[in-house]
Amino acid sequence: MAISSFHPPVRTLMGPGPSDVHPRILSALGRPTLGHLDPLFVGMMDETKELLKYAFQTRNELTLPISAPGSAGMEACFVNLVEPGDKVLVCVNGVFGNRMIENVTRCGATAVRVDFPWGSAVEPAAVEAALKEHGDVKVLAFVHAETSTGALSDAQALCGLAKKYKALSIVDAVTSMGGVPLLVDEWQADAVYSGSQKCLSCTPGLSPVTFSDAAVAAIKARQHPVQSWFLDMNLILGYWGEGGKRAYHHTAPVNALYGLHESLVMLQEEGLENAWQRHASMHNALAAGLDVLGIQFVVEEGQRLPQLNSVYIPDGVDDATTRQFLLAKYDLEIGAGLGDLAGKVWRIGLMGYSARMENITLLLKALAAAMTEQGYQCSGEQAVTAAEAALK
Numbered sequence: 304m305a306i307s308s309f310h311p312p313v314r315t316l317m318g319p320g321p322s323d324v325h326p327r328i329l330s331a332l333g334r335p336t337l338g339h340l341d342p343l344f345v346g347m348m349d350e351t352k353e354l355l356k357y358a359f360q361t362r363n364e365l366t367l368p369i370s371a372p373g374s375a376g377m378e379a380c381f382v383n384l385v386e387p388g389d390k391v392l393v394c395v396n397g398v399f400g401n402r403m404i405e406n407v408t409r410c411g412a413t414a415v416r417v418d419f420p421w422g423s424a425v426e427p428a429a430v431e432a433a434l435k436e437h438g439d440v441k442v443l444a445f446v447h448a449e450t451s452t453g454a455l456s457d458a459q460a461l462c463g464l465a466k467k468y469k470a471l472s473i474v475d476a477v478t479s480m481g482g483v484p485l486l487v488d489e490w491q492a493d494a495v496y497s498g499s500q501k502c503l504s505c506t507p508g509l510s511p512v513t514f515s516d517a518a519v520a521a522i523k524a525r526q527h528p529v530q531s532w533f534l535d536m537n538l539i540l541g542y543w544g545e546g547g548k549r550a551y552h553h554t555a556p557v558n559a560l561y562g563l564h565e566s567l568v569m570l571q572e573e574g575l576e577n578a579w580q581r582h583a584s585m586h587n588a589l590a591a592g593l594d595v596l597g598i599q600f601v602v603e604e605g606q607r608l609p610q611l612n613s614v615y616i617p618d619g620v621d622d623a624t625t626r627q628f629l630l631a632k633y634d635l636e637i638g639a640g641l642g643d644l645a646g647k648v649w650r651i652g653l654m655g656y657s658a659r660m661e662n663i664t665l666l667l668k669a670l671a672a673a674m675t676e677q678g679y680q681c682s683g684e685q686a687v688t689a690a691e692a693a694l695k
């Protein structure tokens with residue numbers, strides 16, 4: 304068999320990420336590759352750091368993209384802040400809280416978990432009670448936007464609790480950045496990581512991170528070297544440090560960074576507030592349409608992520624059949640449920656460039672067609688009318 308070039312179809316991506324990549328970003332990726340120490344490329348790296356400060360709403364000097372996906376950003380925060388013997392309080396309300404526990408344990412530290420029902424936000428009062436009970440907690444870690452369930456937690460309150468109890472905060476903002484308010488300095492968050500393929504609508508594989516002065520001081524005061532060579536911020540900083548004085552660490556993914564730079568330029572052009580507003584209004588339109596289809600949300604109103612909509616699969620409708628139908632007939636991807644929610648829910652993403660009316664119209668029509676095939680009574684046209692009315 305002769306294997307030849309791969310030509311994927313154009314799909315509409317409305318799952319938990321990656322989201323649709325904007326054509327401007329796709330074309331940036333194909334620009335000429337520069338050497339990673341070329342002064343022009345170094346200038347672009349400096350711009351990327353500035354643009355990331357805007358996206359994170361921070362003045363933190365240590366703000367840069369890790370050359371690896373969101374999970375590596377998570378790991379960078381844990382391996383740099385957590386040392387063997389430390390106690391870390393982890394809030395778990397979905398898949399990514401569990402992944403944080405894995406990180407803590409592998410750092411040789413003790414994870415104290417505070418569990419919340421999947422589909423609910425983290426409850427600050429319960430976190431405060433645990434902080435009081437355990438006293439010497441070094442780090443409080445939580446997921447701002449739980450993509451596995453669609454719940455949004457109060458990051459401001461949780462970062463405030465960390466400060467009150469003299470702990471550092473680690474915040475998973477992979478899905479929140481660009482989709483809902485994320486104010487790193489105002490909330491006094493200490494170590495925050497994100498991802499390129501969610502509301503930034505860039506290709507997967509890069510993880511913006513930012514560290515506060517308190518986090519940097521904790522890294523400098525470590526008793527043990529960071530166990531990961533690749534993710535040691537002391538070394539990464541030498542590579543991403545101020546223009547001119549670059550020490551080779553690894554070869555930056557040059558073209559991937561063109562894509563991230565372009566996505567951040569687009570975010571700056573749109574304006575953060577406008578991007579948050581767009582996600583909120585698209586969510587309202589989608590919710591109005593889904594309501595007409597008789598589809599219910601998993602997360603209660605007020606805790607819902609606009610960019611990730613977890614909804615119950617109606618009785619008599621099959622999960623896999625529906626998702627296969629959407630992919631085969633409409634080139635449309637939505638997400639499946641995870642863990643206890645597998646087979647019971649769909650996760651409909653409205654992230655970044657995917658958060659637009661054209662996608663919502665397609666989804667409502669396609670979903671209605673898929674469910675009608677299975678004997679479920681509904682009207683895609685009426686759902687689209689309701690979604691359009693909600694936008695006005």
Ligand SMILES: *Cc1c(COP(=O)(O)O)cnc(C)c1O
Nearest residue numbers: 372373374399448450477478498
């Ligand atoms: C997607 C996601 C991650 C992991 O990012 P990858 O790029 O898949 O490694 C971590 N946390 C949350 C909340 C996410 O949505």
